[in-house]
Amino acid sequence: MSNEIGKPLSRLDGRPKVTGAARYTADTPIEGLTYAVFATSTIPHGRVTKLDVSKAEVAPGVLKVLTHLNTPKLKPIQHPPAGQSLMPLQDDRILYEGQPVALVVADTWERARHAADLVRVEYARAPFLMDFTEHLDKAVTVKGFFEPDSKTGDFDRAFNSAPVKLKQNYHLADRHHNAMEPHATIAAWRRGKLDMYDTVQGVFVARTVIAQALGRKPADVRVRSKYLGGGYGCKGFVWPHQILAAVAAREVRRPVKLVLTRAQDYTSHGYQAATEQTVTLAAGRDGQLVALRHESVAPGSMSDDYVEYGAIASRTMYACPALETRHRIVRVNRGPGTPMRAPQEGPSMFGLECAMDELAVVLKMDPVELRLKNYAERDPTKGKPFSSKKLRECYSEGAQRFGWERRNPKPGSMREGHDLIGWGMASALMETYRFPATARVTLERGGTVLIESGTQEIGTGVYTIMPQIAADVLGVAPERVRLVLGDTTLPGAGMTAGSSTTMGVGSAVHDAATKLKQKLTEMAGGPIAPDAYADLLKRRRLEKLSAEGLWKPDGEAGTGESKEWTMYTFGAVFVEVRVDESLRVPRLARCVGVYSAGRIINPKTARSQMTGGMIWGLGQALLEHTELELNYGRYVAKDLANYLVPVNADVPDLEAYFVDEVDEHASPIGAKGIGELGAVGVSAAIANAVYHATGVRVRDLPITVEKLL
Amino acid sequence: MNENERQTISVNLKINSVNHALQIEPRVSLLDALREFAGLTGTKKGCNQGACGACTVLVDGTRINSCFALAVQYEGRDITTIEGLAEDGELHALQSAFIEHDGFQCGYCTPGQICSAVGMFKEFQRGLPSAVSETMTGEIEFSDEEIKERMSGNLCRCGAYVGITEAIHEAFDAEVKR
Ligand code: FES
Ligand code: FES
Numbered sequence: 001m002s003n004e005i006g007k008p009l010s011r012l013d014g015r016p017k018v019t020g021a022a023r024y025t026a027d028t029p030i031e032g033l034t035y036a037v038f039a040t041s042t043i044p045h046g047r048v049t050k051l052d053v054s055k056a057e058v059a060p061g062v063l064k065v066l067t068h069l070n071t072p073k074l075k076p077i078q079h080p081p082a083g084q085s086l087m088p089l090q091d092d093r094i095l096y097e098g099q100p101v102a103l104v105v106a107d108t109w110e111r112a113r114h115a116a117d118l119v120r121v122e123y124a125r126a127p128f129l130m131d132f133t134e135h136l137d138k139a140v141t142v143k144g145f146f147e148p149d150s151k152t153g154d155f156d157r158a159f160n161s162a163p164v165k166l167k168q169n170y171h172l173a174d175r176h177h178n179a180m181e182p183h184a185t186i187a188a189w190r191r192g193k194l195d196m197y198d199t200v201q202g203v204f205v206a207r208t209v210i211a212q213a214l215g216r217k218p219a220d221v222r223v224r225s226k227y228l229g230g231g232y233g234c235k236g237f238v239w240p241h242q243i244l245a246a247v248a249a250r251e252v253r254r255p256v257k258l259v260l261t262r263a264q265d266y267t268s269h270g271y272q273a274a275t276e277q278t279v280t281l282a283a284g285r286d287g288q289l290v291a292l293r294h295e296s297v298a299p300g301s302m303s304d305d306y307v308e309y310g311a312i313a314s315r316t317m318y319a320c321p322a323l324e325t326r327h328r329i330v331r332v333n334r335g336p337g338t339p340m341r342a343p344q345e346g347p348s349m350f351g352l353e354c355a356m357d358e359l360a361v362v363l364k365m366d367p368v369e370l371r372l373k374n375y376a377e378r379d380p381t382k383g384k385p386f387s388s389k390k391l392r393e394c395y396s397e398g399a400q401r402f403g404w405e406r407r408n409p410k411p412g413s414m415r416e417g418h419d420l421i422g423w424g425m426a427s428a429l430m431e432t433y434r435f436p437a438t439a440r441v442t443l444e445r446g447g448t449v450l451i452e453s454g455t456q457e458i459g460t461g462v463y464t465i466m467p468q469i470a471a472d473v474l475g476v477a478p479e480r481v482r483l484v485l486g487d488t489t490l491p492g493a494g495m496t497a498g499s500s501t502t503m504g505v506g507s508a509v510h511d512a513a514t515k516l517k518q519k520l521t522e523m524a525g526g527p528i529a530p531d532a533y534a535d536l537l538k539r540r541r542l543e544k545l546s547a548e549g550l551w552k553p554d555g556e557a558g559t560g561e562s563k564e565w566t567m568y569t570f571g572a573v574f575v576e577v578r579v580d581e582s583l584r585v586p587r588l589a590r591c592v593g594v595y596s597a598g599r600i601i602n603p604k605t606a607r608s609q610m611t612g613g614m615i616w617g618l619g620q621a622l623l624e625h626t627e628l629e630l631n632y633g634r635y636v637a638k639d640l641a642n643y644l645v646p647v648n649a650d651v652p653d654l655e656a657y658f659v660d661e662v663d664e665h666a667s668p669i670g671a672k673g674i675g676e677l678g679a680v681g682v683s684a685a686i687a688n689a690v691y692h693a694t695g696v697r698v699r700d701l702p703i704t705v706e707k708l709l
Numbered sequence: 710m711n712e713n714e715r716q717t718i719s720v721n722l723k724i725n726s727v728n729h730a731l732q733i734e735p736r737v738s739l740l741d742a743l744r745e746f747a748g749l750t751g752t753k754k755g756c757n758q759g760a761c762g763a764c765t766v767l768v769d770g771t772r773i774n775s776c777f778a779l780a781v782q783y784e785g786r787d788i789t790t791i792e793g794l795a796e797d798g799e800l801h802a803l804q805s806a807f808i809e810h811d812g813f814q815c816g817y818c819t820p821g822q823i824c825s826a827v828g829m830f831k832e833f834q835r836g837l838p839s840a841v842s843e844t845m846t847g848e849i850e851f852s853d854e855e856i857k858e859r860m861s862g863n864l865c866r867c868g869a870y871v872g873i874t875e876a877i878h879e880a881f882d883a884e885v886k887r
Contacts, residue, residue: 010808010809010811011808011811013816014807014808015800015808016816017813017816017819018791018800018804018805018807018808018813018816018819018820018823019751019791019792019794019795019800019804020749020750020751020752020790020791020792020820021751021792022816023750024750024753024817026744026750026754027744027750029748029750060716108734108737108745109741109745110734110736110737110741111734177866178866179815179817179866180753180755180761180763180815180817180818180864180865180866180867181753181755181815181817182754182755227815227816227817228815229753229815229816229817229818230814230815230817230866230867232866259754261757262755262756262757262758262760457815458815459813459814459815459816459867460814461814604811605811605814607811608811608814608867608869608871608872609814611868611870611871612814612867612868612869613868614868615868615870616868639756639758639760640755640756640758640760640761640864641758641759641760645864645866646868646870647861647862647864648856648857648858648860648861648863648865648870648873648874649841649857649858649860649861650861651857651868651870651871654871
């Protein structure tokens with residue numbers, strides 16, 4: 001080992017990214033390209049009664065107008081791994097506003113877009129449901145990724161006999177991913193086979209679903225994704241537009257490029273569903289929890305069973321003998337939700353960590369002390385020990401770096417000029433989902449190393465950390481190692497999702513590199529220095545030497561559980577907010593996060609992951625909200641001018657640290673995942689700090705100025 | 710004359726010191742002219758509505774959102790895109806600083822961020838105040854607060870703002886001090 005792991009190496013894909021050379025999906029140059037644009041439904045529920053495409057069809061440059069009347073019938077697909085099973089352009093049903101009603105293909109984008117505006121549609125409207133909070137009586141239980149309910153101990157008994165009780169409702173808003181890169185697909189058919197460039201977080205998953213819908217063998221479909229302009233979950237599952245682009249290309253017998261408009265990006269894929277959470281706590285006077293119930297209701301779609309698990313963190317976070325969680329959905333006329341940085345634990349830690357802060361206030365206890373009092377040594381629901389957990393260290397290091405001991409607990413007691421200062425904290429938690437992966441590592445003539453794996457680069461730094469992992473094993477410089485990814489012709493890998501790539505693909509790369517080194521050692525008849533690799537190949541008259549690597553988690557794939565262990569990452573987040581005493585605008589002033597997340601491969605890219613996550617938390621706490629228009633049944637604003645994502649001026653000093661940790665139970669390289677953890681806990685810490693600054697407890701995100709007046 | 714020729718006009722654009730003769734419809738935006746007709750895909754489309762800054766390019770040194778401009782308006786102007794910032798393969802100081810300070814993750818907003826920062830610094834040098842400047846006429850300090858304010862038209866959903874601000878500060882600080 002040559003200690004490449006743990007070095008703050010600058011991104012190896014830095015140069016292509018800062019020079020414009022990095023090719024994202026829509027940048028791919030293709031001969032004879034045509035352009036496709038959707039016309040979408042203006043009603044949320046009903047049927048298409050009349051379609052007039054005559055003007056569109058004769059508009060200049062138009063090659064084809066597809067509607068439900070002439071689109072070939074597709075094979076059914078399922079969620080997951082499709083984002084939704086409902087496939088537009090197959091019949092006249094409309095289940096949500098923004099559902100495609102026509103797809104126009106033309107020789108330029110301008111012409112396709114113009115022709116899409118010429119499509120005339122008449123509808124028969126049906127009654128619709130939009131705001132789930134008005135229909136909580138219609139809540140249903142469905143099985144999404146996890147069990148809807150959990151129950152340990154006797155809640156009622158524990159609750160009734162406890163001296164301190166608390167019950168509160170918390171509401172989180174609907175939010176949209178708004179990756180800077182809109183979804184894009186380029187589809188081309190060559191000799192009966194489909195070649196796709198697609199903005200997908202999983203090329204293999206995309207291939208499976210697209211082949212299924214088209215009634216093809218997966219081998220007939222190739223999907224590539226070389227660079228992704230962000231995804232945060234919205235490019236994970238496969239959405240109908242990707243399949244329809246392939247259909248359009250087959251119809252016009254030319255390559256088709258389909259790029260969603262920003263507005264279509266609000267309705268063509270999932271969003272983070274709002275949650276209405278109720279947290280019921282009971283504790284002894286010493287702060288020891290005796291009963292905890294966390295319930296969550298979220299909007300669901302008419303077609304599919306995606307559930308946002310807005311209470312799931314409570315199954316794991318604190319040691320509590322009587323523990324219940326419950327998840328329900330209310331079906332509304334909107335597309336389904338989907339994971340968004342950070343799903344499940346993300347929303348649920350808001351309710352839980354705000355409630356814990358409220359409990360600390362009732363008990364007149366320090367919030368950190370209350371959390372230490374209820375520290376879980378093992379998973380209270382699964383009953384297993386954690387594979388690693390250094391959350392105690394996170395609390396103490398975070399508190400010390402932040403200066404927490406100088407906090408006066410009295411709300412409104414800290415100020416500077418016109419600013420009311422609030423200090424708040426919260427814990428962070430994220431399950432360590434583990435997925436299998438494969439990789440090939442090849443020593444090439446001249447001594448350079450090639451890694452091949454069908455994973456994706458979404459901004460997390462895999463083009464850098466995978467070379468670091470291989471370089472570490474082989475003893476070469478990471479700059480001599482390059483990674484080729486994002487192609488279904490490469491060794492298989494899973495979705496870039498659930499913060500799982502470093503662990504899964506990294507372990508497969510580690511395995512392949514280790515096997516390659518064994519081969520080299522055997523060939524050389526003993527230990528061999530890295531600078532002799534090239535010579536060895538030459539002497540053996542070999543062009544190259546490869547080894548295949550594989551990693552398969554013990555225990556069920558896609559979970560953070562093995563026979564012996566339960567796996568999570570943890571953190572402690574401390575924030576300062578400032579609220580102008582007359583204007584009442586809340587602003588984040590600083591944030592310190594300390595994390596227990598396994599081995600960190602590259603502290604430079606890891607820091608960016610964590611501070612990026614904090615900014616997601618800031619957006620969730622103070623800015624982001626997809627507003628519903630209840631009369632027409634659609635979103636009020638489907639753009640970046642009215643949906644507020646954090647801008648540079650919103651972002652103060654952010655500090656992220658990791659405690660030293662290697663979790664060999666989670667993965668052979670000791671790593672876990674960090675892509676989502678940074679976004680967890682921040683919104684609760686901010687809400688708690690706002691209370692500390694103003695004395696106003698806001699239980700409804702985002703915390704906008706009118707809620708503090 | 711075929712249908713296609715009747716609808717299009719010829720537009721000559723000077724992009725990164727190279728002349729491009731394009732045959733396009735008058736309604737083609739500068740952004741789409743760059744990406745779909747001149748083959749320069751470094752400039753990105755984030756919203757096509759002037760709200761994200763991903764499409765920022767420099768026109769005679771001034772930053773503009775190219776999605777909000779028609780290509781025909783820019784005949785005879787000096788257009789610089791991200792592809793034109795490095796000289797003879799040597800990265801612009803800001804490009805190197807973005808790599809060093811990890812001023813990006815996915816990299817999609819990066820061409821816009823970098824072009825925008827180059828234009829922003831020119832505005833700063835000309836003495837143009839921003840909403841957070843203490844003075845409208847006097848010397849303005851090249852502070853992080855000024856950078857953040859002036860760069861807030863360029864969204865980064867990955868949240869790489871910490872690195873972006875550090876990179877811009879470092880790359881231009883030397884010039885400010887001169
Ligand atoms: S693409 Fe031009 S501002 Fe967003
Ligand atoms: S680096 Fe991904 S949007 Fe800025």
